[in-house]
Every structure is written in structure tokens, then in C-alpha cells.
Amino acid sequence: MFEKFGILIDNEWRPARSGKTMAVHSPATEEKIGEVPLGDSADVADVLASAARGFATWKAMAAWDRAKIMRRAADLIRERVEDIAAVMCAETGKPMAEARGETLGTADQFEWFAEEAKRVYGQIIPARVPEQRLSVIYQPVGVCLSLSAWNFPALLPSRKIAAALAAGCSIVARPASEAPGSCFKIVEALVDAGIPPGAVTVITGPSSKLAAELIASPVIRKVSLTGSVAVGKKVLAQCAEGIKRASMELGGHAPVVIHRDADPVASAKASAMAKFRNSAQVCISPTRFYVHESLKQPFEDAFVDFARSLVVGDGRKDGVTMGPMIRGSAVDAALEMAQDAIDKGGRLLHGGRRPAHLNKGHFIEPTVIADVPDDARIMVEEPFAPIAPLTTFKDEDEVIERANALPFGLAAYVFSNDADRAQRTAERLESGMVGINEMLLAGAETPFGGIKESGYGREGGSIGIKDYLDPKFIRHRLLPSD
Known part of the structure; x- marks a missing residue:
């Protein structure tokens, strides 16, 4: 070639x-x-x-x-x-x-x-x-x-x-x-x-x-x-x-804050689409999903529905919507991180394994895990893998503190239909870029970069x-x- x-x-x-x-x-x-x-x-x-x-x-x-x-x-x-x-x-x-x-x-x-x-x-x-x-x-x-x-x-x-x-x-x-x-x-x-x-x-x-x-x-x-x-x-x-x-x-570890006034289905679909793009091998990929407790079930259901709709395989084939990870060791590390989240109390909603129909290539199923605690590895280490950890929060101050707890500060995302709450959250999140009701941040005409580590x-x-x-x-x- x-x-x-x-x-x-x-x-x-x-x-x-x-x-x-x-x-x-x-x-x-x-x-x-x-x-x-x-x-x-x-x-x-x-x-x-x-x-x-x-x-x-x-x-x-x-x-x-x-x-x-x-x-x-x-x-x-x-x-x-x-x-x-x-x-x-x-x-x-x-x-x-x-x-x-x-x-x-x-x-x-x-x-x-x-x-x-x-x-x-x-x-x-x-x-x-x-x-x-x-x-x-x-x-x-x-x-x-x-x-x-x-x-x-x-x-x-x-x-x-x-x-x-x-x-x-x-x-x-x-x-x-x-x-x-x-x-x-x-x-x-x-x-x-x-x-x-x-x-x-x-x-x-x-x-x-x-x-x-x-x-x-x-x-x-x-x-x-x-x-x-x-x-x-x-x-x-x-x-x-x-x-x-x-x-x-x-690197980054982008938090996504879904406030109580957000549309849980629309925000879940947008989040899942961004999460699994390029098999989640994206520095600004959303990687920690903080969902207001009142939206927990509809958000989880919509997120899993999108994950199930993905077709994993060689991107050169028609109909494939999610390709492989870059190397075999990355798949091994991803599966270990998913298992750690489950061992610490997370609930596996979808995926968590290699696709059964693919016997070659570095593939992993799009994975969704709910109720992931903050001390799970996937919540503190950049996953760079198609694993979505979901968790809940009660109030704004709490979620901001949790979202800002890591040394990363590349991207963050907010979903809210309250303009004041959305803007306030965006300004309080410690990151170089924030998307409000939007997951596409990169463009030639816009600045791209982060803060902290x-x-x-x-x-x-x-x-x-x-x-x-x-x-x-x-x-x-x-x-x-x-």
C-alpha cells in the first residue's frame, strides 16, 4: 500500500x-x-x-x-x-x-x-x-x-x-x-x-x-x-x-452532565453516538456520564438501544458502523477495565466481550455499564475504549465537584434545557472545551485544546x-x- x-x-x-x-x-x-x-x-x-x-x-x-x-x-x-x-x-x-x-x-x-x-x-x-x-x-x-x-x-x-x-x-x-x-x-x-x-x-x-x-x-x-x-x-x-x-x-476523560431538565432520550442518543465514534478512540470522547437520578431509566434504555444498533466489523465493509481498536493489547486493557467496574458494583447493560462472529481483528462490543462507582478504574483512568460508564447525581454542586476531581481538562459536555443552568455548568467545569447540548467540538475555525494535565x-x-x-x-x- x-x-x-x-x-x-x-x-x-x-x-x-x-x-x-x-x-x-x-x-x-x-x-x-x-x-x-x-x-x-x-x-x-x-x-x-x-x-x-x-x-x-x-x-x-x-x-x-x-x-x-x-x-x-x-x-x-x-x-x-x-x-x-x-x-x-x-x-x-x-x-x-x-x-x-x-x-x-x-x-x-x-x-x-x-x-x-x-x-x-x-x-x-x-x-x-x-x-x-x-x-x-x-x-x-x-x-x-x-x-x-x-x-x-x-x-x-x-x-x-x-x-x-x-x-x-x-x-x-x-x-x-x-x-x-x-x-x-x-x-x-x-x-x-x-x-x-x-x-x-x-x-x-x-x-x-x-x-x-x-x-x-x-x-x-x-x-x-x-x-x-x-x-x-x-x-x-x-x-x-x-x-x-x-x-x-x-489525554482527556470528558465528563457528561445530564441535568434533570434535559431530554433523557435525545441526550442519550447524542452521547452514545459520540461515545462510540471511532471505537471511542478519541481524546474528546465522552467518558463519564453523570445522569440526574430522575432520568436514570430512560437514559439507560436509550443508550443501550443505540449500542445494540451498532454493527461491529471491518470498516471497509458495507453496513459497518463501529470498527476495531488499534491493537490487541488495547482490547485486553478495555476488558479488564470493564470487569473492574463490574466487580466494584457496576451493572453490565450491554457488551463487555469480544464479538463472537469475528475471529480476527482487535474488536470489542460497544459496552454500557450502569451504577459505576467513582473509585472504579474507568472513572479515573482515560479508557480510550468503547465502554460507557453511567452513574447518577442529585444536585449541581455535587456533580461539578465529581466532574472536576480528575487531573484531566480537555473536554466536557452538558445537557440541559435551562439556559442559565447550562451556562453556569459550562463555566464551572474545568476543561478547555465544553459542548452544551452538542457533542461535536472540533472544527478548523474553532480552538482545540485543554488545561491541567x-x-x-x-x-x-x-x-x-x-x-x-x-x-x-x-x-x-x-x-x-x-
């Missing part, structure tokens, strides 16, 4: 210098679907040299010219949506409908940031004396590094690539080893759109080793990571050695480009005229 791709240097795909490769397997069939280069230190040096040259060229281009290339790339991604989605589906197993949606969302990133490239506004500051001029301009940080996860293999790297390019930075992309093909396809669109050599480079290989070598290089000036909290802490420590800028989009910095929106720009203050004293 990846025969023509590999390591991208100066807009040319090539193998690793060592000639070594690593296999990529389908999580739906467990079969090998391709091989990618196993990059090492020699390849890192080549990639960094190319990126440094590319930065010099790209930052010198007018913002309008950079924008034209990025808009063209967005158009190409949309034209190639079926091809890109097919690759994504093969390497992640997600349903084709989800893969198409992610691909189109990826195109939106490049379109949005193409326009933002033309709107990097500075500032004029009134001086205290007439012979002085005070101003602030924004300049690109330099060569950036994108470290992205496998769960959204096109969208996640593109959020970083598009913002960096819009700012005038070059960027080195290290796609996830489990699903590199989608990133290859996005970068191919940029090359075909006419991006200068070195403005974007790609390297594949062992994640921790390559990341450490790239971050240690003085060529890299900014790092953007989408990953777990544990990995984020390691990357931040490495960035500290070189005083490098960093933005972190890390869920990270810092924002991707998307009008502030998304700021993490790739350095403000420079200029004080200019005018000389007396002759």
Missing part, C-alpha cells in the same frame, strides 16, 4: 538509508498491509537539513503566495477523498463514512489556515514622544516538529502542518507508525500543489528514538504533540533541554496560528531631518 511513499526529503520520497523497513498491519484483519522505512540518525540528519533549507525558502514567500498553495492542497484533498479515505480505513479499520468525514475535515484545516496566513496582524503602539515609533511584528518560529497519534491519522498531523505553514514555518512530520499512510497522502497533496522542497518533510521509524533525536537538534524550534499525558511529560522534559516552544494536546496551546481557530509565531517588538527613533 505504501510502495511509492516513505521518507520525504526535498519533495522526493525515498527509503531509509539503511534500507530497513517496518510493517504496518490492519487492526481489522491483523494482516500486513504494507511497509514503511525504518528511519535512523542518518535519515534524521537529512530531514533536518532539508527542513532548514525549506524554512529559508518558505518564510521568504509572500503570505498570499503561501495561501494559494495551501488552498490548492485543500482542493486536491477534497478531490482525492475516496482514495485517502480508503487508505485510512485500511490502516485504522474505521468505517468509510468516518474516514471520509475526517478527510474532508483535513481539507478544511488547509483552507482555514490558508486564509489565516494573510491575517497575521501586528500592532502599532502610541509612543510617548513624537520622534519614536513602537511596533510589534510576528515572525515564524522556525522549523517545527509534528508528533501525531494514530486515531485520526490525517486530521491530527494536518492541524499542525497547516498552522505551521500558514505562519511561514517549515515542518517535519513524524506520523504514527500504526497508520502512516493517511499522512503520506496529505503531504502528497501539498507537494502536488507546488509547495517548495523542504517546507514539509516526513520521517517514519521508532517513535521515541526519532522524537528524541529531532527534539535535541537545534534546528527544531517548536514541537507540537498529540498523545498521552505520559508521553507529553517526556516530550516536555526533552523540550526543556533546548528551551523549545511546545504545544501539547494530551490535558495540555496547553490551541490548534485551530484564529488563535491556532499564534503558537507558530514569535512576537518581535521594534522601537524606532527617527533621526532629525537635515
Whole structure:
């Protein structure tokens, strides 16, 4: 599947210098679907040299010219949506409908940031004396590094690539080893759109080793990571050695508060749909459901009805609505977490096992567990699995305290027909993003990111480009005229 791709240097795909490769397997069939280069230190040096040259060229281009290339790339991604989605589906197993949606969302990133490239506004500051001029301009940080996860293999790297390019930075992309093909396809669109050599480079290989070598290089000036909290802490420590800028989009454990005035059936359907999207392998996936005790039964019934309606299988097959988890160990961990919740008093309402009709692939049934206590592992550890723990609450102050008890703060959700209560809850929840009667938070035009141990910095929106720009203050004293 990846025969023509590999390591991208100066807009040319090539193998690793060592000639070594690593296999990529389908999580739906467990079969090998391709091989990618196993990059090492020699390849890192080549990639960094190319990126440094590319930065010099790209930052010198007018913002309008950079924008034209990025808009063209967005158009190409949309034209190639079926091809890109097919690759994504093969390497992640997600349903084709989800893969198409992610691909189109990826195109939106490049379109949005193409326009933002033309709107990097500075500032004029009134001086205290007439012979002085005070101003602030924004300049690109330099060569950036994108470290992205496998769960959204096109969208996640593109959020970083598009913002960096819009700012005038070059960027080195290290796609996830489990699903590199989608990133290859996005970068191919940029090359075909006419991006200068070195403005974007790609390297594949062992994640921790390559990341450490790239971050240690003085060529890299900014790092953007989408990953777990544990990995984020390691990357931040490495960035500290070189005083490098960093933005972190890390794990979450999103609470959902369903107030007494909410529609229990509608909120349950919306919650379940968001929960099981991408097999719940989503950083902003709703993961703790706090239902007002008066709505307990209708909410549970509607949630289970939706879970039962899902068709689990290989996303390339018609009718499949939930694909596999990324690896077998993830299934094992999910089942252990579900059993822990049951052992602590939770009631299994649906799922809780591997699908009997699938003898290959990393599948698990969509699982719903009611009456889960707060000390169950699934209520304190990010599950990243299609297991929905339901619990109840009595009053607003109680549920806010419980929802805010964890060190995570990426996303949260509120369902209420009382506008005052909904707004008050949203403002009190400790998270970077909140959805009120809405579960879809991500969009090119909106900021995406968290607080607490869920990270810092924002991707998307009008502030998304700021993490790739350095403000420079200029004080200019005018000389007396002759």
C-alpha cells in the first residue's frame, strides 16, 4: 500500500538509508498491509537539513503566495477523498463514512489556515514622544516538529502542518507508525500543489528514538504533540533541554452532565453516538456520564438501544458502523477495565466481550455499564475504549465537584434545557472545551485544546496560528531631518 511513499526529503520520497523497513498491519484483519522505512540518525540528519533549507525558502514567500498553495492542497484533498479515505480505513479499520468525514475535515484545516496566513496582524503602539515609533511584528518560529497519534491519522498531523505553514514555518512530520499512510497522502497533496522542497518533510521509524533525536537538534524550534499525558511529560522534559516552544494536546476523560431538565432520550442518543465514534478512540470522547437520578431509566434504555444498533466489523465493509481498536493489547486493557467496574458494583447493560462472529481483528462490543462507582478504574483512568460508564447525581454542586476531581481538562459536555443552568455548568467545569447540548467540538475555525494535565496551546481557530509565531517588538527613533 505504501510502495511509492516513505521518507520525504526535498519533495522526493525515498527509503531509509539503511534500507530497513517496518510493517504496518490492519487492526481489522491483523494482516500486513504494507511497509514503511525504518528511519535512523542518518535519515534524521537529512530531514533536518532539508527542513532548514525549506524554512529559508518558505518564510521568504509572500503570505498570499503561501495561501494559494495551501488552498490548492485543500482542493486536491477534497478531490482525492475516496482514495485517502480508503487508505485510512485500511490502516485504522474505521468505517468509510468516518474516514471520509475526517478527510474532508483535513481539507478544511488547509483552507482555514490558508486564509489565516494573510491575517497575521501586528500592532502599532502610541509612543510617548513624537520622534519614536513602537511596533510589534510576528515572525515564524522556525522549523517545527509534528508528533501525531494514530486515531485520526490525517486530521491530527494536518492541524499542525497547516498552522505551521500558514505562519511561514517549515515542518517535519513524524506520523504514527500504526497508520502512516493517511499522512503520506496529505503531504502528497501539498507537494502536488507546488509547495517548495523542504517546507514539509516526513520521517517514519521508532517513535521515541526519532522524537528524541529531532527534539535535541537545534534546528527544531517548536514541537507540537498529540498523545498521552505520559508521553507529553517526556516530550516536555526533552523540550526543556533546548528551551523549545511546545504545544501539547494530551489525554482527556470528558465528563457528561445530564441535568434533570434535559431530554433523557435525545441526550442519550447524542452521547452514545459520540461515545462510540471511532471505537471511542478519541481524546474528546465522552467518558463519564453523570445522569440526574430522575432520568436514570430512560437514559439507560436509550443508550443501550443505540449500542445494540451498532454493527461491529471491518470498516471497509458495507453496513459497518463501529470498527476495531488499534491493537490487541488495547482490547485486553478495555476488558479488564470493564470487569473492574463490574466487580466494584457496576451493572453490565450491554457488551463487555469480544464479538463472537469475528475471529480476527482487535474488536470489542460497544459496552454500557450502569451504577459505576467513582473509585472504579474507568472513572479515573482515560479508557480510550468503547465502554460507557453511567452513574447518577442529585444536585449541581455535587456533580461539578465529581466532574472536576480528575487531573484531566480537555473536554466536557452538558445537557440541559435551562439556559442559565447550562451556562453556569459550562463555566464551572474545568476543561478547555465544553459542548452544551452538542457533542461535536472540533472544527478548523474553532480552538482545540485543554488545561491541567490535558495540555496547553490551541490548534485551530484564529488563535491556532499564534503558537507558530514569535512576537518581535521594534522601537524606532527617527533621526532629525537635515
